[in-house]
Amino acid sequence: MLRDIELPLVAVLGDMELTGVATDRPALRELSARLADTAATLAAEAFEVIGREVNLGSPKQLQEVLFEQLDMPKTRSMKTGYSTDAGSLADLQDKHPHPFLGLLLKHRDATKLRQIIETLDKAVDEGGRIHTTYDQTGTTTGRISSIDPNLQNIPVKTEVGHEIRAAFQHGPDYETLLTADYSQIEMRIMAHLSGDEGLITAFTEGEDLHRFVGARIFGVEPSEVSPTMRTKVKAMSYGLAYGLSAFGLSKQLRIETAEAKQLMTDYFARFGAVRDYLRNVVEQAREDGYTETIFGRRRPFADLKSSNRVLRENAERAALNAPIQGSAADIMKIAMLGVRHDLDERELQSRVLLQVHDELIVEVARGEIDQVEEIVRHRMGSAADLRVPLDVSVGTGESWDAAAH
Incomplete structure (x- = not known):
């Protein structure tokens, strides 16, 4: 691992950091100004609802408004009162909706996004490029993290997230950006490690995984799997790999715990090898003291034998997913080394600019698009020899957002 993957990767990441990515600074600033206006409008509307102005960033003042003035149900108890974090307030709004709370949550979103943009704006150098720093030891899973600025915390599915990504562009001497990412890599690794024939069949036959799984769980034809069924199956498939409980699944899907428990029971009845793998990986880690990825990356878990139940259960959940997430990290690193070599x-003259989660972004020189796409598809698709194919999606465009697929 160290000699073959991590050490060679240092030079690749170093070059990516030095190169940076071209950025449309005026677009970022215009977006920041719009979000500032949005936040101010939302704050004014929120103050109108409660009849006075408060500091929306003050937990103490929010506690007074929510739990005393508005007499809303108490959230999780803390030393400083009752929780006003994002999760607690979103859950409160879901169960006991109130206009003030809705406006507060929207205000927080706008403020958080503006903070992200301002951090990016400050990072633009004189040449108009942003240079992130990659940390190879910043996560316990082995994934590469991005800091100063963090380019992995930009929301993917929101309109503002699209606008931020649109500000990341190819330089004037280059033709386009190419983005390439792995499709459902963690579920593919799950299929490989568990050896579950049902999951393997879904991937090798090119089926829609969640529709395929949904058909088996609900006992219907794939064409009869509704969007709601598919959503439930998708949440559960990914949740199982993170140690999600029936209670956690019920909360995520907003269904009764009994229904979530039955959903998990039906899943394991159809995909027994997944159940056996998830059970065995924790027991093996308890015995060995560590988990191991496909490529031999070890992660120690001393707390698996802890007498403290909370510590032990946290370690069990982490150990459950460590081989899957760690293997995904190893595969991406191997792919990066291969792309750079080719x-x-x-x-x-084309060059890799960014690595974000399961995605690579390449700045493509004029006339090199066909060669670059061939290299990226080949190296990412052959980075590991799994029982199922590694599916790679590729797109091109003048910006990171335009190149999405």
Whole structure:
């Protein structure tokens, strides 16, 4: 691991940091100004609802408004009163909706996004490029983290997230950006590690995984799997790999705990090898003292034998997912080394700019698009020899957002 993957990757990440990514600074500033206006409007509307102005960033003042003035149900108890964190307030709004709370949550979203944009704006250098720093030891799973600024915390599915990504563009001497990401890599690794024939069949036959699984769980034809069924199955499939309980699943899907428990029971009845794998991986880690990825990356778990129940259960949940997330991290790193090798060997001018989660972003030089796409598809698709194919989606465009697929 150290010699073959981590050490060679240092030079690749170093070059990516030095290169940076071209950024439309005026677009970021215009977006920041719009969000500032939005936040101010939301704050004014919130104050109108309660009849006075308060500091929306003060937990103490929010506690007084929510639990005394508005007499809303108490959230999780803390030393400083009752929780006003995002999760607690979102749950409160879901169960006991109130206009003030709705406006407060929207205000928080706008403020948080503006803070992200301001951090990006400050990071733009004189040449108009942002240079992030990659940390190879910043996560316990082995995934590469991005700091100063963090380019992995930009929301993917929101309109503002799209606008932020649209500000990341190719430089003037380049033709396009190419983005390539792995499709459902963690579920593919789950299929490989568990050896579950049902999951393997879904991936090898190119089925829609969640529709395929939903058909088996609910006993219907794939074409009869409704969007609601698919959503439940998707949440559960990913949740199981993170140690999600029936209670956690019920909360996430807003269904009764009994229904969530039955959903999990039906899942394991159809995909028994997944159940056996998840059970065995924790027991093996308890015996060994560590988990191991496909490529031999070890992660120690001393708390698996702790007499403290909270520590032990937290370790069990982490150990459950460590081989899956760790293997995904290893695969991406191997792919990055392969892409870099091939670009250098062919003496191409194109260069890898960013690595974000399961995605690579490449700045493509003029006339090199076909070669670069071939290299990226091949290296990412062959980074590991699994029982199921590694599916890679590729897109191109003038910006990170335009190149999405």
